Amino acid sequence: MELDERKMKILQAVVKNYLETGEPVGSRTISKYTDLNLSSATIRNEMADLEEQGYILQPHTSAGRIPSDKGYRVYVDEMMREREATLEDKEKEINEMKDFLVEKVDRVETLLQNMARVLADNTNYATMISTPHLHSNRLKFIQLSSVEGNQILCVMVLEGNIIKNKIINVNQDLDNETILKLNILLNSTLNGLTLEQINLEMISRMTGQAREQGELVRDILDALVEAISSEKDMEIYTSGATNILKYPELNDSERASRLIGTLEEKKLLTNLITETGSEDDNRGIQIYIGNETPVQSMKDCSVVTATYELDDGLRGTIGVIGPKRMDYEKVVETLKHVKEQLDDAYKKIT
Amino acid sequence: MELDERKMKILQAVVKNYLETGEPVGSRTISKYTDLNLSSATIRNEMADLEEQGYILQPHTSAGRIPSDKGYRVYVDEMMREREATLEDKEKEINEMKDFLVEKVDRVETLLQNMARVLADNTNYATMISTPHLHSNRLKFIQLSSVEGNQILCVMVLEGNIIKNKIINVNQDLDNETILKLNILLNSTLNGLTLEQINLEMISRMTGQAREQGELVRDILDALVEAISSEKDMEIYTSGATNILKYPELNDSERASRLIGTLEEKKLLTNLITETGSEDDNRGIQIYIGNETPVQSMKDCSVVTATYELDDGLRGTIGVIGPKRMDYEKVVETLKHVKEQLDDAYKKIT
DNA sequence: GTTAGCACTCCACCAAAACGAGTGCTAACA
DNA sequence: TGTTAGCACTCGTTTTGGTGGAGTGCTAAC
Numbered sequence: 001m002e003l004d005e006r007k008m009k010i011l012q013a014v015v016k017n018y019l020e021t022g023e024p025v026g027s028r029t030i031s032k033y034t035d036l037n038l039s040s041a042t043i044r045n046e047m048a049d050l051e052e053q054g055y056i057l058q059p060h061t062s063a064g065r066i067p068s069d070k071g072y073r074v075y076v077d078e079m080m081r082e083r084e085a086t087l088e089d090k091e092k093e094i095n096e097m098k099d100f101l102v103e104k105v106d107r108v109e110t111l112l113q114n115m116a117r118v119l120a121d122n123t124n125y126a127t128m129i130s131t132p133h134l135h136s137n138r139l140k141f142i143q144l145s146s147v148e149g150n151q152i153l154c155v156m157v158l159e160g161n162i163i164k165n166k167i168i169n170v171n172q173d174l175d176n177e178t179i180l181k182l183n184i185l186l187n188s189t190l191n192g193l194t195l196e197q198i199n200l201e202m203i204s205r206m207t208g209q210a211r212e213q214g215e216l217v218r219d220i221l222d223a224l225v226e227a228i229s230s231e232k233d234m235e236i237y238t239s240g241a242t243n244i245l246k247y248p249e250l251n252d253s254e255r256a257s258r259l260i261g262t263l264e265e266k267k268l269l270t271n272l273i274t275e276t277g278s279e280d281d282n283r284g285i286q287i288y289i290g291n292e293t294p295v296q297s298m299k300d301c302s303v304v305t306a307t308y309e310l311d312d313g314l315r316g317t318i319g320v321i322g323p324k325r326m327d328y329e330k331v332v333e334t335l336k337h338v339k340e341q342l343d344d345a346y347k348k349i350t
Numbered sequence: 351m352e353l354d355e356r357k358m359k360i361l362q363a364v365v366k367n368y369l370e371t372g373e374p375v376g377s378r379t380i381s382k383y384t385d386l387n388l389s390s391a392t393i394r395n396e397m398a399d400l401e402e403q404g405y406i407l408q409p410h411t412s413a414g415r416i417p418s419d420k421g422y423r424v425y426v427d428e429m430m431r432e433r434e435a436t437l438e439d440k441e442k443e444i445n446e447m448k449d450f451l452v453e454k455v456d457r458v459e460t461l462l463q464n465m466a467r468v469l470a471d472n473t474n475y476a477t478m479i480s481t482p483h484l485h486s487n488r489l490k491f492i493q494l495s496s497v498e499g500n501q502i503l504c505v506m507v508l509e510g511n512i513i514k515n516k517i518i519n520v521n522q523d524l525d526n527e528t529i530l531k532l533n534i535l536l537n538s539t540l541n542g543l544t545l546e547q548i549n550l551e552m553i554s555r556m557t558g559q560a561r562e563q564g565e566l567v568r569d570i571l572d573a574l575v576e577a578i579s580s581e582k583d584m585e586i587y588t589s590g591a592t593n594i595l596k597y598p599e600l601n602d603s604e605r606a607s608r609l610i611g612t613l614e615e616k617k618l619l620t621n622l623i624t625e626t627g628s629e630d631d632n633r634g635i636q637i638y639i640g641n642e643t644p645v646q647s648m649k650d651c652s653v654v655t656a657t658y659e660l661d662d663g664l665r666g667t668i669g670v671i672g673p674k675r676m677d678y679e680k681v682v683e684t685l686k687h688v689k690e691q692l693d694d695a696y697k698k699i700t
Numbered sequence: 701g702t703t704a705g706c707a708c709t710c711c712a713c714c715a716a717a718a719c720g721a722g723t724g725c726t727a728a729c730a
Numbered sequence: 731t732g733t734t735a736g737c738a739c740t741c742g743t744t745t746t747g748g749t750g751g752a753g754t755g756c757t758a759a760c
Binding site: 388389390391392395409410411412413 | 732733734735736739740741742
Binding site: 024026027028040041044045047048058061062063064 | 752754
C-alpha cells in the first residue's frame, strides 16, 4: 500500500504537470519531465500501479492520468515543501498591495473586505474572510443613552474597537439619572469580561442587584446577549466569486451557480470557519481537497483556510476556494503572508 | 414612421411570444397566435416593415424575429397595461413572504437584505437594494464617549434609527466634564438638521463657538462628516446574482463574469441608484432596456428600478437585473408590492 | 527489472450531408 | 389594392462518418 520512492516521484510529476497544464498527463510526458531516466513503458507500469492504489485516475481509456483526491492529499502533505525560494518575488508583490490595503481604511471591516479582494486578485481564486470571532473577546465599554421616548440606544465597544449597537424598546420612560446609574452598573460589572462570560447566570445576578430596575436590566441584557450572540457575532466577506468561471472544470452553469450561490449566501460558509483551527499543525493553515470540505457545493473544489490572529487576540478565518488543481504552494505561501500583513495593517489603523 | 394598429398588434405578439419562449418568433407562429386572422405571408410583409423601422430584428436570415431595444421600449411604454387581473395571485404569493420578512428582524439593514433575497427568489432575476439615502435625513441624537486614553467614540442616531459610529483619535486627554459640554454643544446645534446641512460653514461656526476645544471640535466634525459622507452614506445589498446564469443569452462566461462581478463589487451600481428618481412618472418605477442602462456591464440586460419610501421620508432604491426578455409586467407589479411591503414591515420593526 | 514494439481504444476535430425553420418574392385571387 | 398560396432559397443546427493522434496495455526481447 505504501509508495516507494520512485512511485512518489512519478506521482509528484503527475500532480505538478497537471497543476500546470490542466490536461491529463501521459507516460511519455513524465518520462521526459523527470530525472528518472525511465522509458514511457516503465512509467506506464508504475502508473497502472498508482491507479490501482487510488492515487491517480483516468478520465477515460486512452487518456493520460489525473490525480485523485487521495493523490492530491499525498502531494499536499508530503511533496510540496520547497517553493520558499521564490519567496522574495511574492514578498515584493504583496508589499505593493500593502499600501493600498491600509489607505483610507479606518475600521477592521473595511480592512478585511479589502484583503479579500486583494487576495482574490492575487490568486485568481474566490476568497472569503470572516470578521474576528467575538466570543472570546472582551467588552471594553458599554453605554446606554436615551434616544427618544421609550427607546434606548445601547452601544458596546469590544477589544479591537469593534462596535455593536442595538436599539432597545422599553416600556417605561427613563430619566437621565436612572440611565446614569444603569451605565455605572453595567460598566462596573461587565467591563473586561469576554462575551461568552456574559451568560444566563450573570444576567440573573445582575437582575437581582438592580432591584427596581430588575426587569429593565433583564430586557437590556437579553437584547445585548442577542446582539452579540454567536450567530451574529461575525460577518463573512467574499470576493472574486467570478474567478470560479475561469476554470473549465467548474464552469458548467449548474456547478458554478451553486458555488457562487453559496459564496453570495454566506451562511453555509460558517461550516468552513468553525472547522478551521481544530488541527493547528501547519501554522493554522488547513487544506480541504474535494470531498473533504464541509461545504456541499464545494465538493469539486479545494479550499485552503487559515486562521489569522490580530494583535490583541482577535481571531478570524481566511479562505481560498478554487479548483482541485489549484496552485497549493502559492496559495499557502500567500496566506501566510496575508496573516502577517493583516496584523501589520491592523496595528496601523488602531 | 408611426405604427398603425395592426403593426402594433404584431409587434406586441412578437414581444410577448419572445418573452415566453426566448426563441426568435416566425410569421407562422404569429398568424396563429393572434386574433388577426391573417396568413403568415401577410404577417411576413408587416414584419419586414417593422424590421425596416427598427422595432424588431433578425438574428440571421431565415430565423424568426426578436424585438430590438426600440421594440421593447414601445412594448413597455404602450402595450403592457393589463396583467393587473392576475394580481390577486401575486398578492397572496407575496403575503406569504411577508411573515418571513419581518420575522426576527430588528434593523432596517436586515430587512432590506431579506427583501433582496425574497425578490430574487420571486422573480428569478438578480436584485439589488440600497439602504436609504441619508443626505436628506435628520440627525436625531449624537453622543461622544471616552472609550480609553485618547480615543473617543462618536455615535450618531438618524431618523429611522439608523446608527453610525466612528472612533476618533484625539491628541489630548478629555475629562468627563469636557465631554459632557461637547455633547451638549453638538446636540443643541446639530439635532434636527439633515446631513447635508452639516457642511463646512457649519463646522467653522461651531469651531468658533467652542473656543478652547475649537481644534478638537473640528477634528470631531471632520470625522463625523466623513463618516456620513455621500460615499459611505449607503450600502447596497444584492441577491440572486446566479440567476443570471439561467438565461442562455447571458450565460457565456465573459458576459456573466462581468455582470456578477459588478453585482459583487457594488460600487458601480451607485450609477443606477443616483439616476433613479429623476423621472417620476410611473410611480417611481423606471425601466432601462439594454443600452439605456448607465452601467456598462449591463448593456445586454434590462434593469428595472424603483424608489421605495419608508414612513419617515427615508428613500432608497430597489433594482431588478435580468435579461432583456425579462417579464416586465411581473417585475413592475412585484416592485410595486415590494414598495408597500417595505413600508409595512418597517413600521413593524420600529 | 526495463524497454521496444505493436495492436487497440477513444476522444477531438473536421467536413459533408440532411434537416428544418423561416424568409422573400411572385403570381393569383377577392 | 390588400391578401394569400406556392416555391425557391438561405442559413443555422444536428447528424454522420472518417481521420489523426495521444495514450494505453500487453507481449516479447534484452
